[in-house]
Amino acid sequence: MKNVGNANYVQIDYEIQTHENEGTTILPSPEAYRRFKWTKEYFNEKPKEGYFIWARKSSDRPLITRISISSKNVSQNPANLVVIEKDVKARIYSICNAVKKDLCGNHVGSSKIILKENSRLVMNHFHRWGKEDRVNSGLEIFLGNGSEISDVYKCLEVPMRLNMENNIYLEEGSSANLVMTILAKHGEVKMHDSTFLNGRGSRGISRIRMIGDEKSRIVAHSRMIANDAGTGHVDCMGLLLAEDSSINAIPELVNNNKDASLTHEASVGKISEEVLNYLRSRGLTEDQAIDLVVAGFLGEEDPIVIEGQVIPLKSYM
Amino acid sequence: MLEVKDLEVIVGGRKILDGVNLRIDPGETCVLLGPNGSGKSTLLQAIVGNPTYQITGTIFFKGEDITQMPTNERIKRGLGISFQHPPAVRGVKLLDVMEEMHGDGEKIEEMAERMGLGDFLERDLNLGFSGGELKRSEMVQLLTLQPDLVLLDEPDSGVDVENLELIGEVINEILKRSSKPRFRNRSGLIITHMGSIMQYVKPDKGFVMLDGKIVCSGKPEELINQIKKNGYEGCMKCIN
Ligand SMILES: Nc1ncnc2c1ncn2[C@@H]1O[C@H](COP(=O)(O)OP(=O)(O)OP(=O)(O)O)[C@@H](O)[C@H]1O
Numbered sequence: 001m002k003n004v005g006n007a008n009y010v011q012i013d014y015e016i017q018t019h020e021n022e023g024t025t026i027l028p029s030p031e032a033y034r035r036f037k038w039t040k041e042y043f044n045e046k047p048k049e050g051y052f053i054w055a056r057k058s059s060d061r062p063l064i065t066r067i068s069i070s071s072k073n074v075s076q077n078p079a080n081l082v083v084i085e086k087d088v089k090a091r092i093y094s095i096c097n098a099v100k101k102d103l104c105g106n107h108v109g110s111s112k113i114i115l116k117e118n119s120r121l122v123m124n125h126f127h128r129w130g131k132e133d134r135v136n137s138g139l140e141i142f143l144g145n146g147s148e149i150s151d152v153y154k155c156l157e158v159p160m161r162l163n164m165e166n167n168i169y170l171e172e173g174s175s176a177n178l179v180m181t182i183l184a185k186h187g188e189v190k191m192h193d194s195t196f197l198n199g200r201g202s203r204g205i206s207r208i209r210m211i212g213d214e215k216s217r218i219v220a221h222s223r224m225i226a227n228d229a230g231t232g233h234v235d236c237m238g239l240l241l242a243e244d245s246s247i248n249a250i251p252e253l254v255n256n257n258k259d260a261s262l263t264h265e266a267s268v269g270k271i272s273e274e275v276l277n278y279l280r281s282r283g284l285t286e287d288q289a290i291d292l293v294v295a296g297f298l299g300e301e302d303p304i305v306i307e308g309q310v311i312p313l314k315s316y317m
Numbered sequence: 318m319l320e321v322k323d324l325e326v327i328v329g330g331r332k333i334l335d336g337v338n339l340r341i342d343p344g345e346t347c348v349l350l351g352p353n354g355s356g357k358s359t360l361l362q363a364i365v366g367n368p369t370y371q372i373t374g375t376i377f378f379k380g381e382d383i384t385q386m387p388t389n390e391r392i393k394r395g396l397g398i399s400f401q402h403p404p405a406v407r408g409v410k411l412l413d414v415m416e417e418m419h420g421d422g423e424k425i426e427e428m429a430e431r432m433g434l435g436d437f438l439e440r441d442l443n444l445g446f447s448g449g450e451l452k453r454s455e456m457v458q459l460l461t462l463q464p465d466l467v468l469l470d471e472p473d474s475g476v477d478v479e480n481l482e483l484i485g486e487v488i489n490e491i492l493k494r495s496s497k498p499r500f501r502n503r504s505g506l507i508i509t510h511m512g513s514i515m516q517y518v519k520p521d522k523g524f525v526m527l528d529g530k531i532v533c534s535g536k537p538e539e540l541i542n543q544i545k546k547n548g549y550e551g552c553m554k555c556i557n
């Protein structure tokens with residue numbers, strides 16, 4: 001197995017390779033579970049596969065993990081644990097995919113991210129699946145005092161069925177910025193995310209961008225729960241491109257503290273006729289206008305850069 | 318350049334234009350005057366082909382019947398428009414749209430700088446732009462497009478003195494107004510209420526629209542002075 005693009009954890013079907021970066025321990029989760037007793041507190045059960053990342057020093061070099069399905073009927077069950085030590089800054093690109101469209105894979109992933117006091121993590125997830133795959137993913141993020149996370153999830157090719165559940169817990173002065181972008185075509189997507197503002201001065205933002213194309217259904221339930229004096233914002237935007245697509249956006253605000261402030265914004269609909277007309281008046285065809293609006297809605301790709309070199313995402317997929 | 322014959326436009330079940338006839342020759346620039354709600358913007362939108370309109374009558378552009386043609390085809394043939402109220406396009410940058418119009422990178426930046434929009438290229442198109450910024454953004458897009466017939470919907474509304482001059486200069490440039498009349502080949506139709514753009518762009522002809530019809534044409538300065546003096550009521554008396 002060759003190590004494409006200097007990935008730090010590569011799992012293809014069941015085969016695994018790891019490469020450490022300076023100041024960061026990277027191991028298959030079962031090995032970490034054996035070697036570091038303290039990890040037992042975080043793993044819900046003895047892990048079978050998945051990555052363990054323990055960042056002890058800040059580094060400009062991003063960490064890259066790749067979990068791929070490349071054969072028929074593979075069933076993966078990674079349990080991932082990321083621990084960012086106090087004051088450490090890190091960046092992780094996490095890629096999960098099926099390399100072909102018809103592999104009937106099953107991917108059940110659970111991840112936990114622990115940010116110690118004043119640490120910072122920028123996490124980018126890129127997922128790409130085949131039409132016959134089933135994917136379940138659970139993510140929990142624990143933010144210690146003053147820590148920060150930017151968690152960006154993007155999946156532009158969904159599996160037959162995708163279930164996601166994210167829970168984020170914020171302590172005093174910490175902040176979480178979540179952006180999830182989904183383009184669903186021939187598939188069913190269910191997303192639940194809950195952000196718990198458990199500390200004074202904590203800030204949570206959850207933005208969901210979804211596009212429903214042919215034969216798709218998306219349900220997105222995004223909750224912001226204030227248990228202490230924090231601020232939170234939920235923003236769900238859906239774009240319907242096809243007659244046989246549907247989007248169910250449910251932003252929910254739960255405020256248990258009179259000093260907290262929570263807001264939300266939501267809209268689901270097709271591209272406005274006025275906007276299309278405007279773009280057409282600049283010489284664009286209907287299709288070009290739609291493509292431009294959709295591309296804008298999906299946001300820009302954040303390229304992977306290692307030591308100044310841009311590595312196309314494709315090379316990991 | 319443009320000939321509109323017996324144009325009727327129904328929007329949302331309501332007849333907005335009621336038999337408009339209009340002709341603009343190559344090299345000619347005209348102003349379109351008329352009270353609020355008289356149908357001026359609707360006429361411009363009909364000329365570029367707003368697909369939500371129900372249309373009867375014919376529109377000829379450069380001798381070709383374009384009445385049933387999709388908007389992008391009309392633009393390809395040399396039509397261009399600036400909107401009175403351009404919509405905000407979330408996620409799409411001014412730069413993206415200008416690139417789609419085949420402007421080359423360096424030129425785009427140069428034009429944006431010139432229109433005082435250097436920092437706007439990376440912003441979402443029209444999102445949160447001020448009134449004057451919207452007008453300049455429309456102009457910079459027309460500069461990229463370089464149309465042969467320019468339809469301008471109130472390019473002077475809400476624009477401060479300096480920017481009015483800048484916009485006037487750009488309109489003159491697109492219309493090649495500095496060339497001798499017989500060498501001019503571009504035409505314009507400009508909607509204005511107060512005629513402030515006429516300080517910089519000297520139109521050849523004026524039209525007055527009342528209630529979905531063009532009721533009068535004449536020398537632009539005279540028309541606007543009459544309207545300023547007697548209002549559109551004066552127009553009505555004059556035609557009846
Ligand atoms: N989509 C629509 N549905 C219903 N009525 C419309 C629609 N678009 C325009 N109208 C109506 O058509 C009439 C003419 O509108 P238009 O925008 O052409 O006027 P205008 O002459 O440009 O006015 P102004 O000087 O205020 O810009 C107005 O009464 C307007 O409310």
Ligand SMILES: [Mg+2]
Nearest residue numbers: 357358359401
């Ligand atoms: Mg108008």
